[in-house]
Structures are given as C-alpha cells and as structure tokens.
Amino acid sequence: MPINYYIFLSLALFIIGIIGVLTRRNVIIVFMCIELMLNAVNLLLVAFSKMHHLAAAGAGNAVNNVGSEGQLFVFFIMVVAAAEVSVGLAIIVMLYRNTRSVDINFLNRLKH
Amino acid sequence: MVTLLLFLVPLIGGLVSFGLKDDRTARGWALLVATIGVALAVWGINLPAVDAGRNFHAGWMGSLGSSFSLNLDGLSGILTLLTTIAYPVILVATWNSTYKKSNSFFGLMLLAQAGIIGVFLATDALLFYFFWELALIPVYFLCSQWGGERRIAVTFKFFIYTFTASVLMLIGILYLYFQTPDKSFSLQSFYNLNLSTREQSHVFWLMFLAFAVKMPIFPFHTWQPDTYEQSPTAATMVLSGIMVKMGVYGVIRWVMPVVPAAAYSWGDVVMSLSVIGIIYASIIAIQQNDLKRLIAYSSIAHIGFMSAALFAESTSGAQGVMMQMFNHGVNIIGLWIVVELIERQMGTRKLSELGGLAQKAPALAILLVIVAFANISLPLTNAFVGEFLMFNGIFNSTVTQYNHVFAVLAGLSIILGAVYTLNMVSKVFFGNTNQLTARATDILFNERVALSIVVGIIIVFGVYPQPLLNLTAGFVDSLLKEASVAQLIGK
Amino acid sequence: MKNLIALIPLLPFIGFLINGLGRKVLPKGVAGLIGSGTVLASFIISLTIFLQGNYAAPVVHLFDFISVGSLKIPFAFQVDQLTTLFLLIITGVGFLIHVYSTAYMHEEAGQHFARYFAYLNLFVFSMLLLVMGANFVIMFIGWEGVGLCSYLLIGYWFKNVNYTAAAKKAFVMNRIGDLGFLLAVFWIIAKLGTVSYNEVFTAANLAKLSATDITGITLLLFVGATGKSAQIPLYTWLPDAMAGPTPVSALIHAATMVTAGIYMIARSNALYQLAGTTNAIIAIIGAATALLAATIALRQNDIKKVLAYSTVSQLGYMFLALGTGAYTAAVFHVMTHAFFKALLFLGSGSVIHAVSGEQDIRNMGGLKKALPITYLTFLIGCIAIAGIPPFSGFFSKDAILLNAFAYDKFLWAVGLLTAALTAFYMFRLLFITFNGSFRGTEAQRHHLHESPIAMTLPLIILAVLSIAGGFVGIPALFTEGGEKLAEFLKPVINPEHTVHVEHSTEWVLVGLTTGIAVAAIIVAFLRYRNYKAEQPSAVGRLLENKWYVDELYNGVVVKPINALGSFANSFIEKSGIDALVNGVGKLVNYSGRQLRWLQSGQVGSYVLLMVVSMVMFFVLQFFLRR
Structure with missing residues (x-):
C-alpha cells in the first residue's frame, strides 16, 4: 500500500485529536483526544519504519534492521502514554474530589 | 596535574565548607585551602616553560567539540599567582568580621576562587564560559546575602550588566564555534580561524563588550562603585582585586589573538574610550566623599590605563599590563583592608566625618601611606614599573597615529591620581581628631600581617620587578606576534 | 670603589630604616646621631672620591631594573665630576642641617623626632639617587622620591590642616612637572631606545634626533624642571612649602631638591646645546621668574616667605x-x-x-x-x-x-x-x-x-x-x-x-x-x-598678595575641574548612564506586565496558542522552502 494512505489517515486522526483537545471541555475527553494524537504519530512511525525496511530489502540487503528505530520509538511512546494516563487520571480524580467537576475551564487557578 | 589541582582544591574546599558546622572551623578551613593554593601556584609557575604538568586535558562533551582543557602559561601564571596570594591575604585581613552562616560565606568565596582560576586556565571556549559563570554566581550571592542596605537594588544592577555581557559573549563564542571547520570550542581552533575583517569586527564587539563591562571601561562602569560600596568587604576585595582582571584577561586571551585585525582597526576607539574613562573617573574620584566609592573610581581609572596600553600593542605596553594586573590587584586589596578597618572602628566611611587618625593609629597611617603612594605609582613601588611600561607602550605605540595624544591624556591620571589619593590620605589621617576618631585604636595583629604582606609585595617588586617581567615575557612575545601579523593584513 | 659608591646612598637609607622602624624605642640622642652620622659617613665617602679624582670609569652597574624586549634600564650609578660636586653639596650641607636639626627639633616627642630624622635621611637617599643615577629613569626615581619626602616633611606637623594642604599642593604641582619629564623620557626611548646618559649623549645618537625631537625633548624636560625647581608657571608651591620645619626648608627647599632641575639640565647639556628655541624659552622664563619672585619678596612679612621667594628668584637666575x-x-x-x-x-x-x-x-x-x-x-x-x-x-x-x-x-x-x-x-x-x-x-x-x-x-x-x-x-x-x-x-x-x-x-x-x-x-x-x-599702598597690597596668582590658578584650574567632577558625578553618572541601565531593567518589567494578559490561565487558550504557533511554523517552513 502506498505510504500516502497511512499519512492521510494519521493526519486525520491527529487533526481530530487537536480539534477534540481544543473544543471539548470535559477533561476525560480531552485526555482521550491526546491519546488519539499520540496514536496518530505511532501509526506514522510504524508505517515509515516498514517502508524503510522494505526499501532496504529491495536494494538487495535481505537481512537488515533498517527502520527498527521507528518501531522502538513506538514502544517508547506507548510507555510514556501509559505513564501519562496513570498520572493524568490520578490528577483528574483529585480534581473531581476538589471541584466536583471535570470541566477544564475551572482549571485556571495557575493564574492567581 | 598541578593545573587541575589549582582548580580542584578550592572547588572541593568550597563544597566541603558548606558542610562545616562551626564558624571557627569554617574560617580555618578556608584559610588552609587558600594557603594550599599559594603553594600550588608557586609550584606551577616554577615548572619549565614546556612541561606536561602545565597542561591538563580530559574529555568533556566531546560530541559538541568541547573538552576540559587547562593550560598554565605566563599570562595564566601571573593571574593565578595573584588570585592565590590574594585569597589568604583577604581571609587574614577580614578575620575579625563576623558573618551569619559563615560556612556558606566561605564556601561561596572558595567556589568563586575555583571559578576565577578556571577562567584563567581554560583553553576551551565553552569551559571558559562555564567558569566565567561559576565565578560570578557566588559573587551575586555574596553581595545579595551579606551586603549593605541597598544590596538588592545594587545586585540587580550588577546582574543586568553582567548577564547582558555574558549573553553577548556566548553569542560571540557560538558564532566562532560555527565558523570552525571541525566544530570545536578549543582556543587553538579559534586562533586558526581566518575570518574577514567584517566578521572579525562583529565578533570583536560582541566579546569586547562582555569584557569591557567586567573591567569596567567607560561607559559600562556604573555597576562598579555601587557594587563595591554595598558588597561585604571580603567580596569587594575579590571583585576588585581579582575579578576585574577577568575582563582584561578575556581581552588578552579571547579577543586580541582571535580577531586581531578587528582589534587593530578598532584600537583607536577602544583607546579613546579608555582614556576618556581615565580622566572621567579621576575627576569624579576627586569629588567622592565615601572611601569605597573613591577607591572604586580610582580603580576604574587604573583599569582604563591598562586597556589603553593593551591596545597599544607594543612589548613594553603589554608587559606593563601584565605587571600592572598583578600590582593593581595587590594594591587595591591593601586599600580595601584599610577601608574595612576604618569602617569597623568608626562605623563610617565618609571622609568628611574622619580625620586625625594618624595620631591614634600611626602604624596604620604608615602602611596606608605606602599603599596610597603605590596607588599613584611612585617610583620604587610596584605600580611604577607597570605604569612606566604601559605609559611607554602607549607613547611609542605604532598601531595608532594618536599615540602622543593618548599618552598625554592618560598621563593626566598621574596628576589627578595624586590629587584624590592625597586628599583621601589627608582627610582620613591628618588634621585633628574629632569626637568620632578620638576613640580609634591602632591596627590589630591580623590586619598588620595582611597589610605587611601587601606592602612587602609592593616594595619587593618595586625595586626588583624582573622576576614578574620574566614570568610573562614569553607570552607577550607570542601575543604580539599574532597582533603584528594582523597589522600587516589590516594595512 | 664600586662598593664605596653604592654605600653613599645606602647609608642614609639604612639610617632611614633604623629611625623609621625604631622610632618608638630609640632615645632622641641616638636617633639624631644615626640621622646625622649616616649623612656624615656619606659625606666622607664623597670627599674621598673627590680627592681621589679618579673618574675613568664613572658608571657602576648594580642590577637590571627593568628589561623588557629591547628596552634595558639598568640600576646603575654614574659618579663623574658634576655628580661629585652635587654629592659634596648634598651630603655636606645636608650633614650640617642634620646637626642643626638635632637642636631645632628638640622639643618634639621622641617618636616624632625619630620620624623627622627618618624622613630627612630618606630625602638625602632620594636626592643622592637623583644625582647619582646613570640614566633618566634612576634620576626619575630620585626625582619623585624627593617629591615624596618633600610632601612628608612639609606635612610633618600633620595635625595642622593648612600644612598638609601645602604638602599636597607641593606634591601635585611637582607631579605636573613630572609628567613632562616622563614624556621626555618616553620620547628619548622612542628615538634612541635607551635612557642611559653615556648612550644618549653620544654624538652618533644625538645626530639621530631631528630638530623637532630635540626641541620637544628639551622642552618637556624643562617642564619637569619648572615643577621641581619652582619656575613660572609652577612656582606657587614653594612659598607654601614653608609650612615644614625650618631646617627642612633649608635643606630641601633651598639647598638641594629645588636645584634638581638645574642639575638635570646641566646633566643633559649635550642635548640642550643643540636646542636653540628651548634655550631662549628657558632664559626668558628664568628671567621672568627671577623678577616676579623678587617683586613679591619685597612685600612679604613672613621671614620664611621672603626667603622662599628669594629662592624662587635665585632659581630663576640659574635658569x-x-x-x-x-x-x-x-x-x-x-x-x-x-x-x-x-x-x-x-x-x-x-x-x-x-x-x-x-x-x-x-x-x-x-x-x-x-x-x-x-x-x-x-x-x-x-x-x-x-x-x-x-x-x-x-x-x-x-x-x-x-x-x-x-x-x-x-x-x-x-x-x-x-x-x-x-x-x-x-x-x-x-x-x-x-x-x-x-x-x-x-x-x-x-x-x-x-x-x-x-x-x-x-x-x-x-x-x-x-x-x-x-x-x-x-x-x-x-x-x-x-x-x-x-x-x-x-x-x-x-x-x-x-x-x-x-x-x-x-x-x-x-x-x-x-x-x-x-x-x-x-x-x-x-x-x-x-x-x-x-599702611601698604595699592601696589604694595598687590605684591603682598603675590600678584593674586594663587587665586588665578584656583579660579582657572581648580574650580573648573571640581565643577566638572561634580557635574559628572551627580549628572552623567546618575541621570545618564545609570538611567540607561535601569531603563533596561524597567523595560523588562514593563513588557512583562503588558504580556501578562496572554497568561489567562485557561488551558484551552494555551493549547490553542500552541497549536496555532505550530501551524504557523509549518506554514512558514513551507513558504520559505520555495
């Protein structure tokens, strides 16, 4: 499959993520949108990694590890995302306890 | 090896000092560390000119093209000697001052020493920048924590000045770095650069401004009187005795040989600024009523003289600058010791409130008069040799056509210097005692020791200056060789 | 011979050290004895040299004082006929004045008595350096050294503020002359690369100097002489210098120090013989000083002031x-x-x-x-x-x-x-x-x-x-x-x-x-x-007030410099440079306040800003590529 399809898909996912982050006020949904963006990037990484690998194999280099960094990064990102979710959800729980709400617009305390 | 130790001993000593509990122990520890420094410096400068011990090299951020390289040559030698000698003198002289949290105070002092020595030894631009900041940051704290009433405002001013200057210097260093073919921060690859005159000019002003603030050169000097006035005296001594030499050093090491053509073509401008600064600071010094401010302005005048002589680019002038960097450091510390003593006893530094101290403190009067006359470079004091050579260097400079004008104007400083220095001496020591000064007592043992060391250095190097001159002779030759090549290109 | 010559200045110096360091313990008799004795010993050595009359090798090299690049300044003495004459005058008259002082200063407290003799010995030492130096730099060392001693001795009674002011005036006016002297030395170095008399005054070297060089050097040296030897326009310090003890006036401000200028020019006579213009100027200034000081002396009522102006006048004669x-x-x-x-x-x-x-x-x-x-x-x-x-x-x-x-x-x-x-x-x-x-x-x-x-x-x-x-x-x-x-x-x-x-x-x-x-x-x-x-007449009053020259100098030089200084101090420093620096600080504060609205605290707006800037970067990148 041409690489373009992957690019367009991940672009679409990413933009959906951004729009979600910008427009929704519910923290949990914002959170999910962030995950969506991360996964858009993951998708892109995997796609490019595969592409590079195939290109190297096509050049006659049958056994190679070209493109493996991309896959590695995906794992990194997944780990980070997991950590982020655990911390983030904890914050949200604390937030809910304090404000009885998960509305993001209440979070302007930093200003004061 | 000795080069590394010179830097490491005060660094580790400083860090250890933070952990010491007792005030007495902290003082003793600081003095011990400082004294070891003197021994190391004497050992270092007595090594043969080409000796592995003078170099130290270790990997440090190699991917960036930077390394931990130290070198002890004539220029670093004389300044390291000054730094290490100054520290014990300062500590002994301020032995009776009490500080809250004295362990941190002495820790910061020693950290500053490590930074200063690092600055003088580093042969890698990034390392140099790192040490530069390492030397400055403890001084911010010393001034803002232990300073006088207006310390916050003054430290803020000091911060604006030096921070701006440091940023400019960093830009200059980075610019040079990107020009090097092998992307290296080492001094040697900077020397090997072949920049156009236009590029050199840009770098020159970036770097020179940074050092001009530190020296300071008119009109970048206004932080100095305030900072000197507000800092605790021990910090003032470090600032004025040693740290201003960092500016001069920077110009000698990192500006003149790196961008020689620009140094040559902007020489007239720099010399004019320096000479204006000399006269300007001298006339203001005559007006001062506060001892610390008076000495601060006097110092500005002296530094102006050095920078003018430096840009005269002659052997005599450059040798004079080398010698004078050392002398000025020693002499001004002597003056500060006296100021500290007067302030401690009298509770004031106002000339108008003092008088007649010579009756009460004859030993102090004699020692001060010697230091004061060294300050106006009377023959057979160390400053005479330095100023004579610098003056000769300016008068006989071949890089400027206004050498005679500069020499005459700079020479006015020996007249104006006599006016304000003798004013100070007579207002503090002569005349009759008043209510305040009637209860003065003579100088204490530790102050006598510190001042005697200062006076000893003044006279020994005033009568027999050749050892100091020999120390830097080789360096001056190589420096001027670079410069003379630049003159050919500049012409 | 060599050791003997070095002893001449060394002995008074030792006297200075003993009296200076031991001023609290030495009894007056001993202090006086050391003070006079050392000078007497120097006199005897000088006399021996004079009587031997052996001037074959006059230069005695002690050690290298300064040696930088091609410039070599040795610490050397030159004892020839001219120097010997001055040695005899300085140590001879100096000795008599030391002896006189033991009685004159007898009422001083022991510590100050010894201090007085220490200064006096230091003066003799400096004066001997001045006349014995074998080059201009050693002469300059003595030259400034005598200025220092003059300062110390004029201000000997330091409780009196007027006296210390007179001392300061003497030193500063001398320094003006010293600047001229120094410039002349540098000029000589520039042209000849040496400062030793026996190298400068050779025919070959003198021939290297152009007419401008000779006039310039001689004039600058003469400026030095006007300071030290109290000639117009730098003579006003000498009458004020009478604040010092009278034997000091006799030794320093009459017999020896003030004649340093004459010694210097006589020493450089080979140079001055070539300088017609300078000679005319010297002669005119000398005659004018002689006359001016003599007129002032007509109407002075202080016994020492009369003698002081007389000294100025006689020095004018010598010039x-x-x-x-x-x-x-x-x-x-x-x-x-x-x-x-x-x-x-x-x-x-x-x-x-x-x-x-x-x-x-x-x-x-x-x-x-x-x-x-x-x-x-x-x-x-x-x-x-x-x-x-x-x-x-x-x-x-x-x-x-x-x-x-x-x-x-x-x-x-x-x-x-x-x-x-x-x-x-x-x-x-x-x-x-x-x-x-x-x-x-x-x-x-x-x-x-x-x-x-x-x-x-x-x-x-x-x-x-x-x-x-x-x-x-x-x-x-x-x-x-x-x-x-x-x-x-x-x-x-x-x-x-x-x-x-x-x-x-x-x-x-x-x-x-x-x-x-x-x-x-x-x-x-x-x-x-x-x-x-x-009652003095109008002219009498004018003379009594010394032609108002002091007032003139005060108005023309001192006051403007002070005014300039306080202007610079209170205006340029505070309202000029400092205002600029503090302005930078204020600008940062101000812009901080103005930019504060951006920090609304709304998470959404932050994210929006972030996204918008990222998009802008991409867009810019995209367009800049083209």
Missing part, C-alpha cells in the same frame, strides 16, 4: 644662566646658593627659635643684641646673596650676568634689576628683623636667647663657606688660573662656544652690578633702619 648656555655658571650658583641660602634659612630658624615660633617680622626687631652670632652670620648671608665682592654670591651672580649680557641685553637688564631688588629685600628683612626695637610681646622678649651650639656651629661653617665658596669659580678677570670650577667640570660640561667679552666691558659690568647692589642696600637701610608698621 637664566642655563638658557644662555652658561651651564658652569648655573652649577656654580647652585653651589654658592646652597651655602648662603641654607645659612639664611638656618639663621631664620634660629630667630624663630628665639622668639618662640613667631615668623612675622613685623613682630620682631632689635634682635641684634640678643642673637649676636645669628645676626652676624645672617648679615654675611645677606651680603653674599646681594652680590657684594668678594663674597661667594658675587662671583656666581657675576658669571650669570656676564653670560646674559653676551646673550641678550634685555635679559641682562632684567637680571640686573633683579639683583638690585634682591639686595633691597634681603636687607629690608635684615633691618626689620635685627635693627630697631623689639616689637613682640613681653613674654617673647623675656624668652629671647642665642641658640645652642648645635645650631650656631652650622651657621658659622656655612658663613665661612658663603664668604670663601666663591673662590673656586673666580673669573680669569681677577686672577691668573681662575675658573677652577669650569676646569673641573669640563669633562661633563663642555660648551661648544664660550663667551668672550672685552675685559674693559667686563670691568664696567662688575662695577655696575656691585654699585647697584650697594645703592639698593643703602636705600633699604634708610627706609627700614627703624621700622614702623605702615
């Missing part, structure tokens, strides 16, 4: 001689002047001592009877300075006037007028002080006494020298085989052309000078024999 090329005459006058002026100053000290510190001659009078030895020696001094034959002053002054006559008639006339004024004011001083009746208080009258032997003995010796000292330079006019001094100095001072005046003319000149001096003395006698206080 007149130097300008006319009569180097030997100038040195001759230095010598005779050292004798009679030291005598006069010490005599005045004896008078001041007798009248309990009074210095105003209007409150003296009739001291002849109470102070017979002082009177007699003072009279001898006055006759000598007035130029009455056969006293020493006559011969030296005659030599100067003769040379001036051959050089320029107008300058000679000025010199002659000055000679008349000199005779007049000196005898005015003598008559007001010693003749008539005593005008002081009853307590002072009661206290009147002749000074002790330690003070009168130097007076007597100096009086003898003032009478006989002139015979070493007796002109060929009077006797066969005269001009001994010129003969002695010939290896150092060798004028290319000597003055030839007909013997008949010379006789007329001698007669004229003597006659006019005698006439002036008679006028002074008639007018001041019985002095009564009088």
Whole structure:
C-alpha cells in the first residue's frame, strides 16, 4: 500500500485529536483526544519504519534492521502514554474530589 | 596535574565548607585551602616553560567539540599567582568580621576562587564560559546575602550588566564555534580561524563588550562603585582585586589573538574610550566623599590605563599590563583592608566625618601611606614599573597615529591620581581628631600581617620587578606576534 | 670603589630604616646621631672620591631594573665630576642641617623626632639617587622620591590642616612637572631606545634626533624642571612649602631638591646645546621668574616667605644662566646658593627659635643684641646673596650676568634689576628683623636667647663657606688660573662656544652690578633702619598678595575641574548612564506586565496558542522552502 494512505489517515486522526483537545471541555475527553494524537504519530512511525525496511530489502540487503528505530520509538511512546494516563487520571480524580467537576475551564487557578 | 589541582582544591574546599558546622572551623578551613593554593601556584609557575604538568586535558562533551582543557602559561601564571596570594591575604585581613552562616560565606568565596582560576586556565571556549559563570554566581550571592542596605537594588544592577555581557559573549563564542571547520570550542581552533575583517569586527564587539563591562571601561562602569560600596568587604576585595582582571584577561586571551585585525582597526576607539574613562573617573574620584566609592573610581581609572596600553600593542605596553594586573590587584586589596578597618572602628566611611587618625593609629597611617603612594605609582613601588611600561607602550605605540595624544591624556591620571589619593590620605589621617576618631585604636595583629604582606609585595617588586617581567615575557612575545601579523593584513 | 659608591646612598637609607622602624624605642640622642652620622659617613665617602679624582670609569652597574624586549634600564650609578660636586653639596650641607636639626627639633616627642630624622635621611637617599643615577629613569626615581619626602616633611606637623594642604599642593604641582619629564623620557626611548646618559649623549645618537625631537625633548624636560625647581608657571608651591620645619626648608627647599632641575639640565647639556628655541624659552622664563619672585619678596612679612621667594628668584637666575648656555655658571650658583641660602634659612630658624615660633617680622626687631652670632652670620648671608665682592654670591651672580649680557641685553637688564631688588629685600628683612626695637610681646622678649651650639656651629661653617665658596669659580678677570670650577667640570660640561667679552666691558659690568647692589642696600637701610608698621599702598597690597596668582590658578584650574567632577558625578553618572541601565531593567518589567494578559490561565487558550504557533511554523517552513 502506498505510504500516502497511512499519512492521510494519521493526519486525520491527529487533526481530530487537536480539534477534540481544543473544543471539548470535559477533561476525560480531552485526555482521550491526546491519546488519539499520540496514536496518530505511532501509526506514522510504524508505517515509515516498514517502508524503510522494505526499501532496504529491495536494494538487495535481505537481512537488515533498517527502520527498527521507528518501531522502538513506538514502544517508547506507548510507555510514556501509559505513564501519562496513570498520572493524568490520578490528577483528574483529585480534581473531581476538589471541584466536583471535570470541566477544564475551572482549571485556571495557575493564574492567581 | 598541578593545573587541575589549582582548580580542584578550592572547588572541593568550597563544597566541603558548606558542610562545616562551626564558624571557627569554617574560617580555618578556608584559610588552609587558600594557603594550599599559594603553594600550588608557586609550584606551577616554577615548572619549565614546556612541561606536561602545565597542561591538563580530559574529555568533556566531546560530541559538541568541547573538552576540559587547562593550560598554565605566563599570562595564566601571573593571574593565578595573584588570585592565590590574594585569597589568604583577604581571609587574614577580614578575620575579625563576623558573618551569619559563615560556612556558606566561605564556601561561596572558595567556589568563586575555583571559578576565577578556571577562567584563567581554560583553553576551551565553552569551559571558559562555564567558569566565567561559576565565578560570578557566588559573587551575586555574596553581595545579595551579606551586603549593605541597598544590596538588592545594587545586585540587580550588577546582574543586568553582567548577564547582558555574558549573553553577548556566548553569542560571540557560538558564532566562532560555527565558523570552525571541525566544530570545536578549543582556543587553538579559534586562533586558526581566518575570518574577514567584517566578521572579525562583529565578533570583536560582541566579546569586547562582555569584557569591557567586567573591567569596567567607560561607559559600562556604573555597576562598579555601587557594587563595591554595598558588597561585604571580603567580596569587594575579590571583585576588585581579582575579578576585574577577568575582563582584561578575556581581552588578552579571547579577543586580541582571535580577531586581531578587528582589534587593530578598532584600537583607536577602544583607546579613546579608555582614556576618556581615565580622566572621567579621576575627576569624579576627586569629588567622592565615601572611601569605597573613591577607591572604586580610582580603580576604574587604573583599569582604563591598562586597556589603553593593551591596545597599544607594543612589548613594553603589554608587559606593563601584565605587571600592572598583578600590582593593581595587590594594591587595591591593601586599600580595601584599610577601608574595612576604618569602617569597623568608626562605623563610617565618609571622609568628611574622619580625620586625625594618624595620631591614634600611626602604624596604620604608615602602611596606608605606602599603599596610597603605590596607588599613584611612585617610583620604587610596584605600580611604577607597570605604569612606566604601559605609559611607554602607549607613547611609542605604532598601531595608532594618536599615540602622543593618548599618552598625554592618560598621563593626566598621574596628576589627578595624586590629587584624590592625597586628599583621601589627608582627610582620613591628618588634621585633628574629632569626637568620632578620638576613640580609634591602632591596627590589630591580623590586619598588620595582611597589610605587611601587601606592602612587602609592593616594595619587593618595586625595586626588583624582573622576576614578574620574566614570568610573562614569553607570552607577550607570542601575543604580539599574532597582533603584528594582523597589522600587516589590516594595512 | 664600586662598593664605596653604592654605600653613599645606602647609608642614609639604612639610617632611614633604623629611625623609621625604631622610632618608638630609640632615645632622641641616638636617633639624631644615626640621622646625622649616616649623612656624615656619606659625606666622607664623597670627599674621598673627590680627592681621589679618579673618574675613568664613572658608571657602576648594580642590577637590571627593568628589561623588557629591547628596552634595558639598568640600576646603575654614574659618579663623574658634576655628580661629585652635587654629592659634596648634598651630603655636606645636608650633614650640617642634620646637626642643626638635632637642636631645632628638640622639643618634639621622641617618636616624632625619630620620624623627622627618618624622613630627612630618606630625602638625602632620594636626592643622592637623583644625582647619582646613570640614566633618566634612576634620576626619575630620585626625582619623585624627593617629591615624596618633600610632601612628608612639609606635612610633618600633620595635625595642622593648612600644612598638609601645602604638602599636597607641593606634591601635585611637582607631579605636573613630572609628567613632562616622563614624556621626555618616553620620547628619548622612542628615538634612541635607551635612557642611559653615556648612550644618549653620544654624538652618533644625538645626530639621530631631528630638530623637532630635540626641541620637544628639551622642552618637556624643562617642564619637569619648572615643577621641581619652582619656575613660572609652577612656582606657587614653594612659598607654601614653608609650612615644614625650618631646617627642612633649608635643606630641601633651598639647598638641594629645588636645584634638581638645574642639575638635570646641566646633566643633559649635550642635548640642550643643540636646542636653540628651548634655550631662549628657558632664559626668558628664568628671567621672568627671577623678577616676579623678587617683586613679591619685597612685600612679604613672613621671614620664611621672603626667603622662599628669594629662592624662587635665585632659581630663576640659574635658569637664566642655563638658557644662555652658561651651564658652569648655573652649577656654580647652585653651589654658592646652597651655602648662603641654607645659612639664611638656618639663621631664620634660629630667630624663630628665639622668639618662640613667631615668623612675622613685623613682630620682631632689635634682635641684634640678643642673637649676636645669628645676626652676624645672617648679615654675611645677606651680603653674599646681594652680590657684594668678594663674597661667594658675587662671583656666581657675576658669571650669570656676564653670560646674559653676551646673550641678550634685555635679559641682562632684567637680571640686573633683579639683583638690585634682591639686595633691597634681603636687607629690608635684615633691618626689620635685627635693627630697631623689639616689637613682640613681653613674654617673647623675656624668652629671647642665642641658640645652642648645635645650631650656631652650622651657621658659622656655612658663613665661612658663603664668604670663601666663591673662590673656586673666580673669573680669569681677577686672577691668573681662575675658573677652577669650569676646569673641573669640563669633562661633563663642555660648551661648544664660550663667551668672550672685552675685559674693559667686563670691568664696567662688575662695577655696575656691585654699585647697584650697594645703592639698593643703602636705600633699604634708610627706609627700614627703624621700622614702623605702615599702611601698604595699592601696589604694595598687590605684591603682598603675590600678584593674586594663587587665586588665578584656583579660579582657572581648580574650580573648573571640581565643577566638572561634580557635574559628572551627580549628572552623567546618575541621570545618564545609570538611567540607561535601569531603563533596561524597567523595560523588562514593563513588557512583562503588558504580556501578562496572554497568561489567562485557561488551558484551552494555551493549547490553542500552541497549536496555532505550530501551524504557523509549518506554514512558514513551507513558504520559505520555495
């Protein structure tokens, strides 16, 4: 499959993520949108990694590890995302306890 | 090896000092560390000119093209000697001052020493920048924590000045770095650069401004009187005795040989600024009523003289600058010791409130008069040799056509210097005692020791200056060789 | 020989160290003994050198003082005929003054007594360096050293603020001259690369100098001389310097230090002989100073001030001689002047001592009877300075006037007028002080006494020298085989052309000078024999106030510099540079306040901003690529 399809898909996912982050006020949904963006990037990484690998194999280099960094990064990102979710959800729980709400617009305390 | 130790001993000593509990122990520890420094410096400068011990090299951020390289040559030698000698003198002289949290105070002092020595030894631009900041940051704290009433405002001013200057210097260093073919921060690859005159000019002003603030050169000097006035005296001594030499050093090491053509073509401008600064600071010094401010302005005048002589680019002038960097450091510390003593006893530094101290403190009067006359470079004091050579260097400079004008104007400083220095001496020591000064007592043992060391250095190097001159002779030759090549290109 | 020479300055220096360091423990007698003894020892060594007369290898190299690149400045002494003469004057007169001081300063507390002798020894040391140095830098060391000692000794009674102010003035005005001296040294280095006399004054090296160089160097050196030797325009410090103890005035401000300028020019005579323009300027300034100071001396009432202006005037004479090329005459006058002026100053000290510190001659009078030895020696001094034959002053002054006559008639006339004024004011001083009746208080009258032997003995010796000292330079006019001094100095001072005046003319000149001096003395006698206080006329007031030169300098130099300084201090520093720097700080604060609205605290707006900027980066990147 041409690489373009992957690019367009991940672009679409990413933009959906951004729009979600910008427009929704519910923290949990914002959170999910962030995950969506991360996964858009993951998708892109995997796609490019595969592409590079195939290109190297096509050049006659049958056994190679070209493109493996991309896959590695995906794992990194997944780990980070997991950590982020655990911390983030904890914050949200604390937030809910304090404000009885998960509305993001209440979070302007930093200003004061 | 000795080069590394010179830097490491005060660094580790400083860090250890933070952990010491007792005030007495902290003082003793600081003095011990400082004294070891003197021994190391004497050992270092007595090594043969080409000796592995003078170099130290270790990997440090190699991917960036930077390394931990130290070198002890004539220029670093004389300044390291000054730094290490100054520290014990300062500590002994301020032995009776009490500080809250004295362990941190002495820790910061020693950290500053490590930074200063690092600055003088580093042969890698990034390392140099790192040490530069390492030397400055403890001084911010010393001034803002232990300073006088207006310390916050003054430290803020000091911060604006030096921070701006440091940023400019960093830009200059980075610019040079990107020009090097092998992307290296080492001094040697900077020397090997072949920049156009236009590029050199840009770098020159970036770097020179940074050092001009530190020296300071008119009109970048206004932080100095305030900072000197507000800092605790021990910090003032470090600032004025040693740290201003960092500016001069920077110009000698990192500006003149790196961008020689620009140094040559902007020489007239720099010399004019320096000479204006000399006269300007001298006339203001005559007006001062506060001892610390008076000495601060006097110092500005002296530094102006050095920078003018430096840009005269002659052997005599450059040798004079080398010698004078050392002398000025020693002499001004002597003056500060006296100021500290007067302030401690009298509770004031106002000339108008003092008088007649010579009756009460004859030993102090004699020692001060010697230091004061060294300050106006009377023959057979160390400053005479330095100023004579610098003056000769300016008068006989071949890089400027206004050498005679500069020499005459700079020479006015020996007249104006006599006016304000003798004013100070007579207002503090002569005349009759008043209510305040009637209860003065003579100088204490530790102050006598510190001042005697200062006076000893003044006279020994005033009568027999050749050892100091020999120390830097080789360096001056190589420096001027670079410069003379630049003159050919500049012409 | 070499060790001996180094000992000459070293001995007084050792004396300085002992007296200076031991000032609290040494008894007065010991301090005085060390002070005088070391100078006496130096005198004896100098005398030995003089008697040996061995000047084959005059330069003694001690060590390298400064050696930088091609510039080598050795710490070396040069003892030739000229130096020997000055050595004898400095150590000889210096010794007498030290002895005198032991009695004069006896009332000082022990510590200050020793301090006084320490300073005095340090002065002798510096002065010896000045005349013994084998190059201009060593001379300069001595040159500034004597300035320092002068400063210390003028301000010896440091409790008095006026005295310390006078000391400061002396030092600063000397420094103005010193700047000129230094510049001349640098000029010489620039052209010749050396400062040693025996290299600078060679024909080959002198030929390397252009006319501009020679005029410039000689003029700058002369500027140095005007400072040290109190010539117009830098003479005003010398009268103020009388604040110091009287023996100091005798030693430093009459006999030795102030003649340093003359020594320097005589030493550089090889250079000055080539500088016609400079010589004219020197002669004119010398004559003008001589006349100006003499007019001021006419109306001074402080016994030491009269002598001070007289010194300035006599120094002017010496410069007149130097300008006319009569180097030997100038040195001759230095010598005779050292004798009679030291005598006069010490005599005045004896008078001041007798009248309990009074210095105003209007409150003296009739001291002849109470102070017979002082009177007699003072009279001898006055006759000598007035130029009455056969006293020493006559011969030296005659030599100067003769040379001036051959050089320029107008300058000679000025010199002659000055000679008349000199005779007049000196005898005015003598008559007001010693003749008539005593005008002081009853307590002072009661206290009147002749000074002790330690003070009168130097007076007597100096009086003898003032009478006989002139015979070493007796002109060929009077006797066969005269001009001994010129003969002695010939290896150092060798004028290319000597003055030839007909013997008949010379006789007329001698007669004229003597006659006019005698006439002036008679006028002074008639007018001041019985002095009564009088209202000064307008001219008198002008002279009493020294032509208001001090006020002029104050208004033209001191005040503007002070005004400029306070303007710079309060305006440029605070409202100019500082305002700019603080402005930078304020700008940062201000922009911080203005940018604060961006930090709304709304998470959404932050994210929006972030996204918008990222998009902008991409867009920019996209367009910039093209």
